[in-house]
Amino acid sequence: MQKILVVAPSWVGDCMLMQPMLQRLKQRFPSSRIDLFAPPWTVSLLRQIPEIDEVIVNPFAHGALQLKARYRLGVQLRAARYDAAYVLPNSLKSALVPVFARIPQRIGFVGEMRYGLLNDARKLDKQKLPLMVQRFAQLAEATPEVLPHPIPQPRLKVTEEQRQQVLRKFDLTVAQPVAVFCPGAEYGPAKRWPVAYYAQLAQELHERGYAVWLLGSSKDKEVSTQIAALSEGSCRNLCGETDLSDAIALLSRADLVVSNDSGLMHIAAALDRPMLAIFGSSSPQFIPPLSDKAQVLKLDLPCSPCFKRECPLGHFNCMMQLTPDTILRHIPPLSATQP
Numbered sequence: 233m234q235k236i237l238v239v240a241p242s243w244v245g246d247c248m249l250m251q252p253m254l255q256r257l258k259q260r261f262p263s264s265r266i267d268l269f270a271p272p273w274t275v276s277l278l279r280q281i282p283e284i285d286e287v288i289v290n291p292f293a294h295g296a297l298q299l300k301a302r303y304r305l306g307v308q309l310r311a312a313r314y315d316a317a318y319v320l321p322n323s324l325k326s327a328l329v330p331v332f333a334r335i336p337q338r339i340g341f342v343g344e345m346r347y348g349l350l351n352d353a354r355k356l357d358k359q360k361l362p363l364m365v366q367r368f369a370q371l372a373e374a375t376p377e378v379l380p381h382p383i384p385q386p387r388l389k390v391t392e393e394q395r396q397q398v399l400r401k402f403d404l405t406v407a408q409p410v411a412v413f414c415p416g417a418e419y420g421p422a423k424r425w426p427v428a429y430y431a432q433l434a435q436e437l438h439e440r441g442y443a444v445w446l447l448g449s450s451k452d453k454e455v456s457t458q459i460a461a462l463s464e465g466s467c468r469n470l471c472g473e474t475d476l477s478d479a480i481a482l483l484s485r486a487d488l489v490v491s492n493d494s495g496l497m498h499i500a501a502a503l504d505r506p507m508l509a510i511f512g513s514s515s516p517q518f519i520p521p522l523s524d525k526a527q528v529l530k531l532d533l534p535c536s537p538c539f540k541r542e543c544p545l546g547h548f549n550c551m552m553q554l555t556p557d558t559i560l561r562h563i564p565p566l567s568a569t570q571p
Contacts, residue, residue, distance in 0.1 A: 234261040235312065237335060239319045239326050240270035240278070242294055243418070244476070244495030245519065247274045248502050249365045250320060251386040254283035256372035257318075267312070269329065276476035277499070280388055297325060306332020318371050319350065339371055364519050385522040386502040390484035398481035402470065404445070409566055411442040412483055413467070414491035414500070415459055416452030420541030422513035423493050425551055427455055431462030432556045433490065438466035442488070446471050447479050447496060487566060490559065493519070501526050506564050512550035513538050527562055529554060 236257060240247055247270065254266060267286045268278050271294075278287045291305075292298055306329045315337060317330035322343030330338045331349050339352040347353050354376045361367045361379070365386070370379045399406065415430050417423035434444045444467035446456045456471035474482065483489065483500050489507040491497040493514045500507050501521035509521045511530040515537040520528060530536070536550040543550075 234264040234316070235314045236261070236264055236266045237288075237309070237312075237314045237317045237330065237333070238266060238268050239317065239321060239330065239340075240268050240274060240290075241320050242271050242274075244274055244277055245498035246320075246364065247277055248386050248388075248495070248498040249519065249522070250368050251281055251283070251502070252365055252384050253318075253368040253372045254281065255384060256369055256380070258283050260372065260374075267314075273476070277480065280390075280477070280480065292325070299328070302328045303332045305329055306334075309333035319346075320368060320371070324349065341367070341371070362517060365522060386498070387504070388480060388484075388499065388502040390481050390503070395481050395485055398474075398478050399485070401478065402473070402482075404443075404468070404482075406443075406485055409442045409487040410485055411437045411444045411488040411490065412486040412500070413444060413446050413459070414448060414489065414494055414496040415446060415455050416448035416471070416496075417492040417494045418451070419514075422538070422540050422542050422548070422551075424455065425492055425510045425512070425554070426548075427458045428462060429551075429554075429556050429559075430459045430490075431466075433559055434459065434463040434466040436556065436560060437488075438463070444468065445482060445486075447474060447482060448472070488563060497521050508559055508562055510551075510554065510559075512536060512548075512554070513540055513543070515539075529559065529562060 265285045266283055267288055268284050269288045269290050270278055271290050275287050278284055310333050314335045317335040317338045319327045319340035322341055324344040324346055327346050327349035338350045340350045341356045342353050361370055369383050413430055437444055446467055446469045448456060448471035450472035453472040456469045460467055460469040480499055484503045486505045489500040489505050491509055493511050497509050501523035504523050504525055507526040509526050509528050516528045531550055531554055533550050535545055538544060
C-alpha cells in the first residue's frame with residue numbers, strides 16, 4: 233500500500249482546489265492511504281473530502297520557522313513510513329517536515345530554492361498551467377509533462393441528515409427560498425463588495441420572498457453586523473456563530489449564493505450551488521469558482537486586478553461601480569436554482 237503525505241495549502245479555498253489532485257492520486261494508487269498535514273482552520277473541510285484518510289494538524293503559525301519544533305514533528309512522523317510527500321505550498325518551511333520525516337520521495341514545485349529538500353522538484357510553467365487547480369493536479373502525475381484533461385471540478389456532498397441537524401441547531405427553516413451572502417475575504421478589504429451594497433441586495437431579495445443568511449468567520453463579524461443593521465432586519469447574521477462544517481451544510485441548502493472571492497466561494501462552487509462571485513482586486517483567471525452554476529461578476533477596469541489588500545488609488549471603483557442593480561440583473565430565476 234502506498235502511504236502518502238500531502239502538505240496542504242494554508243487557505244480554505246486552496247484546500248478545496250486540491251481535491252482533483254487527491255482524486256488523481258487515488259486513481260494512480262487505488263489502495264493508497266492519503267494523510268494531510270494541514271492548518272487547524274481547514275480540518276472541518278478536509279474531513280469531508282472522501283479521498284483523505286487522516287488529517288494531521290500543522291501547529292506552526294504562518295511564517296514561523298520553528299526549526300527545532302519542525303524537526304521533532306518530522307521525527308515523530310517517521311513511524312508512519314510514508315512513501316511519498318506532495319508539498320503544495322511553495323515556501324521552504326513547508327518542505328522541512330517531509331525531510332525530517334525521512335520520506336523518500338518528495339514532490340513539489342521549485343519554490344523558494346528547495347532543490348535540496350525536494351528530490352522531485354518541478355519547474356512551474358505558469359503559461360501552460362494558469363489555474364491553481366491545474367498546478368496542484370499536475371503534481372499528482374508521474375512526470376511534469378503529463379496533465380490529463382479535463383480536470384474534474386472539486387465537489388462536496390452533504391447528506392440530508394447533516395443539513396437538517398445544522399438547520400435545527402440554528403433554528404432555521406427552508407420554507408422560502410434561501411440566499412446566502414459571504415461578505416468576508418481574508419486577504420483584505422479590497423476583495424470585499426461594499427457593506428451598503430450587501431444590505432441593499434438583502435432588502436431587495438427579502439422583498440422577493442428570500443430568506444437571507446450571512447455566513448463567515450468571527451473575523452467577518454464586524455462587517456456582517458453592519459450589513460444586518462443597514463438591511464433593517466432583512467437578513468439573519470450567522471457570521472462567527474457557525475464552524476466551517478456548519479457553513480458547508482448551510483451553503484448546501486442555498487438557492488442563491490452571493491460571495492466575494494473567498495474560501496466560502498470555492499466551497500459553494502464545490503457544492504454546485506447557483507452563485508454570483510464578485511471579483512474586484514483579484515482575478516478569476518487564477519482561482520475561479522469551478523462550477524457551471526457560478527457566474528463571475530467583475531469590471532474590467534484599467535486598474536484591476538491590482539492584487540492589493542486596499543485600493544492603492546483610493547477610489548475602489550472596481551467594487552463601487554459594480555452596483556446592486558447590476559447584481560440583481562444576473563440572479564437566475566428560482567426554477568433554475570433547484571437541485
